[in-house]
Amino acid sequence: MSERLSDHTTTRVGGPARAWVEARTEAEAVAAVRAADAAGDPLFVLGGGSNTLMADTGFEGTVVHMGFTGVEVLPAEGAADGAGDVVVRVAAGHVWDEAVAWTVEHGLAGVEALSGIPGSAGATPVQNVGAYGADVSQVLVSLRAFDRAAGQVVELSAEDLRFGYRDSVIKRSMLEDGSPSPRWIVLSIDLRLRRAEEGAEPTAPVRYAQLARALEVEEGADVSLAQVREHVLALRASKGMVSDAADHDTWSTGSYFTNPIVPATVRVTLPEGAPAFAAGTDEDGTPLVKLSAAWLIDHAGYGKGFGLPDAPRREGDADGTGPDGRGLAGGRASLSTKHTLAVTNRGGASTEDVLTVARAVRDGVKARFGVDLHHEPMIIGTRL
Ligand SMILES: Cc1cc2nc3c(=O)[nH]c(=O)nc-3n(C[C@H](O)[C@H](O)[C@H](O)COP(=O)(O)OP(=O)(O)OC[C@H]3O[C@@H](n4cnc5c(N)ncnc54)[C@H](O)[C@@H]3O)c2cc1C
Structure with a gap:
């Protein structure tokens, strides 16, 4: 076939x-x-x-x-029916957001802030998916995978996976040897979730300022899982970050670029107001900061809809009109009209069209701020 x-x-x-x-x-x-x-x-x-x-x-x-699916609570000593931790096993092919919905319906806390992330459960550890102050490394206990090097099914612990920001040993295994597939093919993932006490409403603390504002609570406050999910889905939809066949702003890979992690000294070379968050140190002890890719893109002159001939242009913005006047890639690909981090297919785009827009943005940010943007999606058979 x-x-x-x-x-x-x-x-x-x-x-x-x-x-x-x-x-x-x-x-x-x-x-x-x-x-x-x-x-x-x-x-x-x-x-x-x-x-x-x-x-x-x-x-x-x-x-x-x-294409194989399934979600189940694993039997565990002591967890029985009361409050406490439970381990949920999700098959690799299960739609991630359906698994999240299942946990919320069953009153299990831990992944509600990861609602609405498209794709399969098996891919979540590959780049340690995250959003709204949560990522999968916070709940993943272990996974089962087919190890192509050993030719057998193995179990890897969270420690074995050496998670980083949008990174894991699985992702690194394909980047290091240039192969389009990782050494480990994930078959199922085990998540440690928290069950509320009998009769109590299942809640979770809100760990993200924007989400707390949407929920009208203080950051850190406990909110019901259903409410967290509902508000995360609404926030994501407003940014075109949930898949919707009717909305070209969601015909994307989500955030195209990761937030750059750079030596803290780079921060002083950027204009005032450029967001920067402490991000630990490198191996030599140099302090690092995480910058906002969306801010850099926007302030380098690549606004929402860049690449479309009729996108609103501000003074100093890059020209997103192509030589034929129809848009940089013939108007077939552009930045999302809701968010500057997503490169989208407006209908009829090719992979090269998408990359044409992404290259212009990457090169423009480098020229304006001297910062390298790195792409988040796996690009196979061609390059950015
Ligand atoms: C609208 C939108 C919003 C998004 N928002 C977010 C977000 O908020 N946070 C975030 O982190 N990501 C986000 N993403 C990116 C994406 O949804 C995640 O990276 C997701 O986990 C990819 O899952 P997938 O099954 O679609 O992966 P695929 O695209 O099918 O595969 C991605 C990579 O993982 C490998 N892979 C897939 N399955 C397995 C497996 N079982 N074992 C080993 N390797 C495997 C593939 O070979 C490939 O290299 C978003 C994407 C879109 C389109």
């Missing part, structure tokens, strides 16, 4: 896969990965396609789509 990646990615771009395997069980996924590796065939493992930009020429190899 052959499929086009544009039918399986949230940006709706990408050419055909030479071979496509729909893995409906863990065993089918492992067998397909083993077979591709044994044949020396390039392998790409696909979940929801919400962090993938595949070349227009497609993939000369096997794409294994993780």
